[in-house]
Amino acid sequence: MHDTTDHQELLAAAYVDDAVFDLRPDYQALLLTVEGIVPGASDESSENLLRQAEESAAQRLAEHPVEEFDHVAAWREAYRAFGAKPQRTRNSLEALIRRTETGLPRVNRLTDIYNAISVLHQVPLGGEDLAGYVGAPHLVRASGEEPFEVISGGEPGLEHPKPGEVIWRDDAGVTCRRWNWRQGPRTQLTAETTKALFILDALAPVTHGDLTATADALVGHLAEFSPNLRTSRRVIPAGPGPESP
Structure with missing residues (x-):
C-alpha cells in the first residue's frame, strides 16, 4: 500500500504516456492530493451541494441536450479515438449529468462533494483513497494484461482492459x-477515507484556469469540515514522461 506522506514525491512520479497525448494533444x-480529511457520512452540507449541482444541470439541460455540452462532446470524441462507444460507455461527467434528472447518488460526504463539484464545474473528477494506492498514478494505453479488480454479484473478481x-493505473x-x-x-x-488523490481531467475548451478553479472549489468545501487539511497539486500538460515531472 502507498504509505508515503511525501505527496510531492508521489505527484512528481506521476505521468501521462505520450501515446495518450498522441490521441488528444489538448489533454x-x-x-x-489531500490528507487530514475528517471522514464522515453524507450530511446537510454535502446534500446542499448536490442539490446545487442538480439545479445547475437542470438549467443547462433546458437549453441543450447533454451530448452538446462542450466538454461532454470533447470527451465523446476522445472515447471514439481509442475505440470506445460513447453511447454505451459514458465519461464520468456525462454519466453524472444524466443522473441529475432523477437525483445524483448520495454515497458519503467525500464522494458527494467531488461529484457535485464535477457537475458544477463541468469537469470529470475522480477520487481515489490513497490508503489503497500502490505507487504513483500513470495514465497509459493498456496492453490488455493489466488487472482490474471488480465486485460482481457481491463477490470480488478480476477483469482486464x-x-x-x-487507463489510469498504479x-x-x-x-x-x-x-x-x-x-x-x-x-x-469511503466514509472512513482520510487521505485521497483527486484526478481532474480536461480537454479543450477547458483551460488551465478552469482546472485550477475546480480544484480550489473542491479544497474549499473539504476544508469546511477538515480544519487541518493539507494539499499538494500538480498539472500535467502535454509532453512530460516519467523521468521529467
Missing part, C-alpha cells in the same frame, strides 16, 4: 478504466 490533468484502452493494476469511466473498488473513497 491535461490536475492531480490533487481492452488493448489500447486509456503499480498494482488499473484504478480507473476508459480514462474516467469506471473506478475500481480497491481505491474507492
Whole structure:
C-alpha cells in the first residue's frame, strides 16, 4: 500500500504516456492530493451541494441536450479515438449529468462533494483513497494484461482492459478504466477515507484556469469540515514522461 506522506514525491512520479497525448494533444490533468480529511457520512452540507449541482444541470439541460455540452462532446470524441462507444460507455461527467434528472447518488460526504463539484464545474473528477494506492498514478494505453479488480454479484473478481484502452493505473493494476469511466473498488473513497488523490481531467475548451478553479472549489468545501487539511497539486500538460515531472 502507498504509505508515503511525501505527496510531492508521489505527484512528481506521476505521468501521462505520450501515446495518450498522441490521441488528444489538448489533454491535461490536475492531480490533487489531500490528507487530514475528517471522514464522515453524507450530511446537510454535502446534500446542499448536490442539490446545487442538480439545479445547475437542470438549467443547462433546458437549453441543450447533454451530448452538446462542450466538454461532454470533447470527451465523446476522445472515447471514439481509442475505440470506445460513447453511447454505451459514458465519461464520468456525462454519466453524472444524466443522473441529475432523477437525483445524483448520495454515497458519503467525500464522494458527494467531488461529484457535485464535477457537475458544477463541468469537469470529470475522480477520487481515489490513497490508503489503497500502490505507487504513483500513470495514465497509459493498456496492453490488455493489466488487472482490474471488480465486485460482481457481491463477490470480488478480476477483469482486464481492452488493448489500447486509456487507463489510469498504479503499480498494482488499473484504478480507473476508459480514462474516467469506471473506478475500481480497491481505491474507492469511503466514509472512513482520510487521505485521497483527486484526478481532474480536461480537454479543450477547458483551460488551465478552469482546472485550477475546480480544484480550489473542491479544497474549499473539504476544508469546511477538515480544519487541518493539507494539499499538494500538480498539472500535467502535454509532453512530460516519467523521468521529467
